[in-house]
Amino acid sequence: MSGAAEDLTALTTLRLPARATARRDAADLPALREALLFARESGLPVIVLGAGSNVVFAGDVEALVLRYTATGREVLAEDAESVTLRVAAGEGWHALVRWCLAQGYYGLENLALIPGTVGAAPIQNIGAYGVELAPFVETVHAVCIEDGRELALHRAACDFGYRDSVFKGRLRDAVIITAVDIRLRRTAAPVITYPALREALAASTAPPDPRAVFDAVVALRQARLPDPAITPNAGSFFKNPVVDTATAEALARRYPSMPQFVTDGGRKLAAGWLIEHCGWRGVAGDGVAVHPGHALVLVNRDGDGLALLALAERIRTSVAETFGCQLEIEPRVYGAAP
Numbered sequence: 001m002s003g004a005a006e007d008l009t010a011l012t013t014l015r016l017p018a019r020a021t022a023r024r025d026a027a028d029l030p031a032l033r034e035a036l037l038f039a040r041e042s043g044l045p046v047i048v049l050g051a052g053s054n055v056v057f058a059g060d061v062e063a064l065v066l067r068y069t070a071t072g073r074e075v076l077a078e079d080a081e082s083v084t085l086r087v088a089a090g091e092g093w094h095a096l097v098r099w100c101l102a103q104g105y106y107g108l109e110n111l112a113l114i115p116g117t118v119g120a121a122p123i124q125n126i127g128a129y130g131v132e133l134a135p136f137v138e139t140v141h142a143v144c145i146e147d148g149r150e151l152a153l154h155r156a157a158c159d160f161g162y163r164d165s166v167f168k169g170r171l172r173d174a175v176i177i178t179a180v181d182i183r184l185r186r187t188a189a190p191v192i193t194y195p196a197l198r199e200a201l202a203a204s205t206a207p208p209d210p211r212a213v214f215d216a217v218v219a220l221r222q223a224r225l226p227d228p229a230i231t232p233n234a235g236s237f238f239k240n241p242v243v244d245t246a247t248a249e250a251l252a253r254r255y256p257s258m259p260q261f262v263t264d265g266g267r268k269l270a271a272g273w274l275i276e277h278c279g280w281r282g283v284a285g286d287g288v289a290v291h292p293g294h295a296l297v298l299v300n301r302d303g304d305g306l307a308l309l310a311l312a313e314r315i316r317t318s319v320a321e322t323f324g325c326q327l328e329i330e331p332r333v334y335g336a337a338p
């Protein structure tokens with residue numbers, strides 16, 4: 001593509017080769033406004049990037065790739081029961097979880113070791129091991145890409161759902177998140193509903209405390225997920241599909257070992273189980289592969305975004321043909337034909 005000069009390969013954990021017309025890092029609000037002005041004057045759309053752990057570049061993009069890198073954590077309010085923090089979008093998510101634990105601010109332990117920035121965390125309402133970000137969010141602060149206006153969205157306005165929020169819907173590509181206000185507990189209330197976590201903690205004699213939950217989550221994740229610094233990947237490549245109860249019961253009769261979880265809209269199926277059952281674990285070709293240890297994770301060896309999306313499409317087709325349910329890609333895809 002003509003004019004795409006900035007290499008993006010090192011900016012994403014999948015390390016797919018791609019270039020952008022322009023690229024900026026903005027460390028504060030004036031620099032962010034200046035970058036937005038540059039995009040407007042150059043007629044370039046803006047692609048916002050955090051740590052690049054949940055994006056796929058399928059090819060070059062004619063756009064300004066912009067990262068808001070401001071850091072900082074501020075205590076806004078604190079009493080015996082809770083603390084409210086304002087955390088700048090450029091802070092690393094895991095570093096925040098670790099710091100909160102050390103301060104005695106509880107609630108985020110199950111979300112340890114999720115890669116990425118604080119600014120990206122509300123986008124898909126990050127979740128793991130039985131906990132989601134949404135209940136801890138008080139306010140999301142953002143700047144409008146179109147006119148630089150500042151916005152403050154309270155939790156209810158964020159429309160949080162399973163790996164979903166207003167930032168993937170009505171406000172998709174419209175705002176840059178600059179800070180997130182998070183309310184945490186001052187007293188421990190560990191959540192150990194997730195079966196693998198419960199099992200991991202069952203061996204310990206002491207009742208689980210937040211530190212034990214944090215350690216167990218870190219150990220589980222390190223054992224199960226490939227480290228993107230060594231094996232380029234974007235974590236789970238597909239969302240877990242939700243099907244209605246009648247469909248779920250029919251599937252359970254046909255596949256008695258199929259894991260199912262009761263959820264608001266019906267039952268959630270385990271995308272990894274469906275993919276594995278279709279025989280995709282370890283399948284490789286064209287420089288991309290289904291991770292041999294985890295069927296939900298697609299990895300880039302020396303391929304490109306188109307090869308990765310072609311593999312994803314073959315997986316989607318085979319899961320739809322076998323189980324009659326549609327898998328949805330979790331990461332955001334850029335640079336692909338619509």
Ligand SMILES: Cc1cc2nc3c(=O)[nH]c(=O)nc-3n(C[C@H](O)[C@H](O)[C@H](O)COP(=O)(O)OP(=O)(O)OC[C@H]3O[C@@H](n4cnc5c(N)ncnc54)[C@H](O)[C@@H]3O)c2cc1C
Pocket residue numbers: 013047048049050051052053054055068089114115116117118119120121123124125126127128175176177178225226227228233234235236332
């Ligand atoms: C090994 C691995 C494990 C993972 N495990 C989990 C998991 O357990 N649970 C989970 O939920 N996710 C998981 N993920 C996905 C990923 O870590 C999260 O989605 C994370 O929040 C992405 O953060 P990021 O800074 O890398 O965002 P990016 O990948 O850079 O961006 C993701 C999306 O957010 C947008 N965005 C980023 N920053 C901003 C901002 N400041 N303002 C507006 N929009 C922005 C981007 O435009 C893009 O659309 C995993 C990923 C990997 C690689």
